[in-house]
Amino acid sequence: MFTKLLVRRKMLPVAASRGFFSVTAAMAGPKSAAPEQVPTEKAPLGDAPHSVVYTKGGDKGKSSLFTGERRKKSDCVFEALGVIDELSSHIGLARAMLRDMAKEASGEVMLTGYLEEIQQELMNAGTVVATPLANSDNEVMRSVIDKYTFPEKTKEMEGLIDKIDARLVPLRVFILPGGGNVASAQLHVCRTTCRRAERRMVEVSGMYGEQYTDHLRQATVYVNRLSDFFFVAARSVAEEDIVRN
Numbered sequence: 001m002f003t004k005l006l007v008r009r010k011m012l013p014v015a016a017s018r019g020f021f022s023v024t025a026a027m028a029g030p031k032s033a034a035p036e037q038v039p040t041e042k043a044p045l046g047d048a049p050h051s052v053v054y055t056k057g058g059d060k061g062k063s064s065l066f067t068g069e070r071r072k073k074s075d076c077v078f079e080a081l082g083v084i085d086e087l088s089s090h091i092g093l094a095r096a097m098l099r100d101m102a103k104e105a106s107g108e109v110m111l112t113g114y115l116e117e118i119q120q121e122l123m124n125a126g127t128v129v130a131t132p133l134a135n136s137d138n139e140v141m142r143s144v145i146d147k148y149t150f151p152e153k154t155k156e157m158e159g160l161i162d163k164i165d166a167r168l169v170p171l172r173v174f175i176l177p178g179g180g181n182v183a184s185a186q187l188h189v190c191r192t193t194c195r196r197a198e199r200r201m202v203e204v205s206g207m208y209g210e211q212y213t214d215h216l217r218q219a220t221v222y223v224n225r226l227s228d229f230f231f232v233a234a235r236s237v238a239e240e241d242i243v244r245n
Contacts, residue, residue: 180238191230
């Protein structure tokens with residue numbers, strides 16, 4: 001499903017990508033008929049254009065990588081893609097929570113914007129996982145992935161982690177998620193899901209490492225650092241809430 005979503009974002013118009021369609025009601029009977037006699041049933045759904053939400057290509061338990069290779073959905077590559085997708089969904093929920101808090105503090109506004117950038121970068125990481133290019137002559141996908149800048153993004157994140165951590169009260173005890181507000185707790189969910197995504201990516205590297213370029217290692221390092229970011233971000237949001245209250 002993750003690979004299908006990536007392709008559709010580039011190829012489909014907005015309305016089609018959201019699966020919207022309309023059904024026109026069929027009106028029958030003579031014009032002089034009484035209002036209560038006008039049929040209300042709609043046109044058969046068979047007359048509607050085919051939805052792009054489903055392809056039926058995975059009904060037999062297999063799906064495709066960006067190289068065109070078909071594998072079982074239980075393959076560790078699809079497990080990694082699934083967790084990356086899950087992580088992005090959790091980040092989306094954190095963004096929604098922080099937007100509600102943003103009226104009270106500018107820090108949440110800045111964090112919300114950065115979380116969106118992270119979601120975009122996770123899409124890139126998913127593309128790397130879905131594209132084992134080491135033994136492929138797919139120059140189109142190679143040119144796309146070669147533009148990714150995971151080392152630079154990792155370095156940028158390290159600077160942000162240091163900046164946030166410098167403002168926090170020194171940590172002397174273990175953190176229990178949920179001790180602050182709901183947004184802080186959700187960022188801890190992002191942290192733990194991120195750790196799982198990293199483990200799944202490491203598994204892909206161990207199983208198929210020779211099939212990938214160095215971009216997989218770079219993306220895995222980025223995800224590793226990302227979990228550290230979620231830790232300090234969760235603490236920061238909790239502490240700012242305590243100060244306000």
